[in-house]
Amino acid sequence: ATMSRVTLSTLHRPFTGTYRLQLHAGFTFDDARATVPYLAGLGVSHLYLAPVLTAVAGSAHGYDVLDHTTINPELGGRPALERLAETCHRHDLGIVVDIVPNHMALVSQQWRNAPLWEVLRDGRESAHAHWFDVDWNHLGGRFGLPILGGSLAGELAAGSLQLDVGRPDEGRAAGQPVLRYYDHVLPLSPEGPSQGDLADVLAAQHWLLASHTEAAQVLNYRRFFEVDQLVAIRVELADVFDASHALLLELHHAGIIDGFRVDHPDGLADPEGYLQRLADNCRPGTPIWVEKILEGTERLPDWACAGTTGYDAAAALDTALVGPAGVDAVTAAWVATGGEPSLEASVEASKRQVLDQLLQPELNRLHRAAIAALPDQSPDQVRQALTELLVDLHVYRAYVQPGRPVQNELVAPLNEALEGVRRHRPDLTVTASALVEILLRPESAPGDQDAAADLCVRFQQTTGPVMAKGIEDTTFYRWHRLTALNEVGFDPISGEQPGVDDLHSWATHQAERWPLGMTGLSTHDTKRSEDVRARLIALAGDADAWTRLSELAAAAARRLDVDAPTAHLVWQTLAGVGRISPERLDAYLTKALRESKQHTSWLAPDDDYEQRVLALGREILAGGELGDAIARAVRDNRSPIRTITLAQKLVQLTLPGVPDTYQGACQLNLTLVDPDNRSDVDFAAHQARLARLDAGGAIESLDDEVILVTARTLRLRRERPELFATD
Secondary structure, rough: OOHOOOOHHHHHOOOOOOOEEOOOOOHHHHHHHHHHHHHHHHOOOOEOOOEEEEEEEOOOOOEEEEEEEEEHHHHHHHHHHHHHHHHHOOOOOEEEEEOOOOEEOOOOHHHHHHHHHHHHHHHHOOOOOEEEOOOOOOHHEEEEEEEEEEHHHHHHHHHOOEEEEEEEOOOOHOOEEEEEEEOEEEEOOOOOOOOHHHHHHHHOOEEEEEEEHHHHHHEEOOEEOOOEEEEEEEEOOOOHHHHHHHHHHHHHOOOOOOOEEEEEHHHHHHHHHHHHHHHHHHOOOOOOEEEOOOOOOOOOOOOOEEEEHHHHHHHHHHHOOOHHHHHHHHHHHHHHHOOOOOOOHHHHHHHHHHHHOOOHHHHHHHHHHHHHHHHOHHHHHHHHHHHHHHHHHOOOOOOOOOOOOHHHHHHHHHHHHHHOOOOOOOHHHHHHHHHHHHHHHHHHHHOOOOHHHHHHHHHHHHHHHHHHHHHHHHHOOOOOOOOOOOOOOOHHHHHHOOOHHHHHHHHHHHHHHHHOOOOOOOOOOEEEOOOHHHHHHHHHHHHHHHHHHHHHHHHHHHHHOOOHHHHHHHHHHHHHHHHOOHHOOOOOOOOHHHHHOOOOOOOOOOOOHHHHHHHHHHHHHOOOOHHHHHHHHHHHHHHHHHHHHHHHHHHHOOOOOOOEEEEEOOOOOOOEOHHHHHHOHHHHHHHHHHHHHHHHOOOOOOHHHHHHHHHHHHHHHHHOHHHHHHO
């Protein structure tokens, strides 16, 4: 049975409210353990932990898993996790853990990833070769590694590639013949030569070295988005699932872990099958939440889960809080900057850019499969049609499994994308139609059936990265009408026609179908914390102030030779975040500018341009006419800011579902995108604030009001869960 049919009373510890903690070497299980008395007093029912399996040394997030068989020693290992669980249980709290099923780390010192090391050493005949999603038919059965700074010939000539033997401290590489390239350590094939002419030795390996500039042609493993250092694994295979989940499931059945959050399920070959297998291996009634990003009116498929992690709740709620009075002024101010007026056009341009610049390896793999499945079609037209379909698909993926009946509602977006291609590229209609036929029914392919099935699955695994990189990590950093709505899972256009209808519709569906779905406002992935968004939504209701600030920003931009659309982002950033150090502001603006990929980028940074924008930010921060105007607008709108901040928090905590509080967001939390929103929290100060207020202390600030609303509502949910039941 799916989790939507499970009621609170069937769970060992009712899930009435979670609290997300980011774990890393500087905030371990024992540090989390110290927060338990405070969080229990706050009223949550469960701690919600970032990934706990062994990750890359120094990882700030834990999503770069290296070893599924051990708990991260940097966090304290299994003993510390068990101590945390014991303390939680003494305070009647449970634990939810984040699972990373889609990928593992592929980093220097490759011996740290045992299955990958074996595959690099033994090639496609390795016992673990099926673990990794590699197109073995490409590169003649070799594993492409575009890790070189220059060409292979150039690196050979420079002497930077060295044959060696693994050192005693290098784990499974110890005593084995290896190749060294700076920090990289690669295994040499047992059957190949390990000495002699270096070029001959390299030619005999199961991996192929190339320059990073050749990644589009050489990279033949599926990645997480465009990150070369995260290699996809195939948890759709039973033995891979079992091996990668055994420890977490053991801890679950031992009572240490009560529920799971699944990272990026749309990256999996078969999300529905994965979730069903996970649910079947859990105790009955165990909630499993999925990080699923829903677009527009899209609803979560009928999966064996408790619901989403809450992006959809935040989108519905924040859009409902936008006031209609300032809509025209907000739109006019954006148009006046000369920025792209159409969000749709910006999204299209951004998706094309990321396909061209970042996701060429993925497009190349699809192209290889497609021309094998459609041998009668022009290869050039096939590539163009694939590109157009990827650009026109406006959800993270459709859901098709080769050999299974097609569910019309889950493939409707794919048919809509085909209609889009027919409208704007009629010359590709025949080829695009043939592609969609294969994507829906790969068994109908006139060519290679295996290639058709591979195309069907890999296309669905590619649409998510195109959406995420094109929209979240590009458009949302260049289209700045009202940046409060430039958020994961949001539709910024919805702010042009605000209202509560979508919120009511969403809440009704949540109550009927996903009563245990999470409701969230801030996460480790949000572009702006909930309270930054609240300030901007409130200011957007003051048409005169918004217009004045926009005009002053445009004037400052002209003086400092900064483009007006970017200046529009800068002033909104400072109006939203309030007091911020120059270092935090510089780091945020640098990331935002490079993610926009217009005037500078991670691939080709333009230091002169970036410094002009940073100078604008620092000038505003120091005061002056624009800085003073922002401060005055915030003061004048103190009451609307307070109202929206508290209303947003209270409604989130009382919506149908399980409210999640991101670390630090139990009181006023003004942070920007990661890593800013992953910084340490002063839990002792939070605990002291709550204790003072519980003892009858006076309410002195909005911080006090937010923590009181949070604590009183969470406590009521925990003590009287029947008041919030939806059945």
